[in-house]
Amino acid sequence: MARIIVVTSGKGGVGKTTTSAAFGAGLARAGHRTVVVDFDVGLRNLDLIMGCERRVVYDFVNVINGEANLNQALIRDKRTEGLSILPASQTRDKDALTFEGVQTVLEGLAKDHDYIVCDSPAGIERGAHLAMYFADEALIVTNPEVSSVRDSDRVLGLLASKTRRAEQDDEPIREHLVITRYAPERVGKGEMLSVEDVCEILSIDLLGVIPESTAVLNASNSGVPVILEEKTDAGQAYDDVVARFLGEAREHRFIDEKKGLFGRLFKG
Amino acid sequence: MGFLDYFRSEKKTSASVAKERLQVIVARERSHRGGPDYLPALQEDILAVIRGYIDIEDDAVRVQVEREGNCEVLELNVILPDTD
DSSP: OOEEEEEEOSSSSSSHHHHHHHHHHHHHHTTOOEEEEEOOTTSOOHHHHTTOGGGOOSOHHHHHTTSSOHHHHOEEOSSSTTEEEEOOOOOOOTTOSOHHHHHHHHHHHHHTOSEEEEEOOSSSSHHHHHHHHTOSEEEEEEOSSHHHHHHHHHHHHHHTTSSHHHHTTOSOOEEEEEEEEEOHHHHHTTSSOOHHHHHHHHOSEEEEEEEOOHHHHHHHHHTOOGGGOTTSHHHHHHHHHHHHHTTOOOOOOSOSOOOOHHHHHHHO | OOGGGGGSOOOOOHHHHHHHHHHHHHHHHHHHTTSOTTHHHHHHHHHHHHHTTSOOOTTSEEEEEEEETTEEEEEEEEOOOOOO
């Protein structure tokens, strides 16, 4: 039985698609058949972040409308074995995603995948609601910044009430916090909420912390999931996230200030 | 703590201000969660009515629905200002 994982945040621009691409690639690299589904109808971008934008022929909405089958629409990643992408449609029709359509597509994908990663659009409208509705687990992507934390809390409320598991009184969705764009030196100066602050406010389990890193923009520039850039801090942080998700115990890295000799002398 | 900390002012950092503000707003929004959609409007109306008699703060009225077994209780809290 495939696990459905939604990557969500409420607020836009916090790193959902970056996280979906890296997380999906990491699961596939660990040997799990994984598909990443772009729910951002009208603003397709997962294809670009994963470097397969020129291979999109059919999309999610084509499959829902019966204009293509899943096999025709799925793009197999060329770098990572066992990884596929289902691109979003660029249609402007907001009602293109239907409840039954999404359910049918997810059931189809569940047949030959271990993990279905749903990349949610920003906001709490239809696309975001459908992305989370069928989920078994959720990655809440949050920046250490007031509006992002507040929106994440709002999304946690929706996960607990407006999803299939909530409506059917099943075991609740497992929620995992992923803090992105973290800058330990700014936390040290009291300019940024700390990991502890964010965890205390949201009170969910911390899966990982991704440091603010030039590697993320570099990877998106070239269309490579940042987790594949193994020498970079962000790539390693995402690798930890995947390993922890799969049950491995790993220490959190990149959450303390790098201190030079001078800093050590004066700050102790 | 390094000795330089002695020279730092006791002023609150912006991160601690952020944390306090978040704790307040998140607690308030959570109290409305799961309740009926009319709660915020009801809260506004009650606030307006009370203000016809006493001057109270914007956040002095709290309305929430508590579930106890089979019955739902509409809980209303009004914080009155200190009388001088």
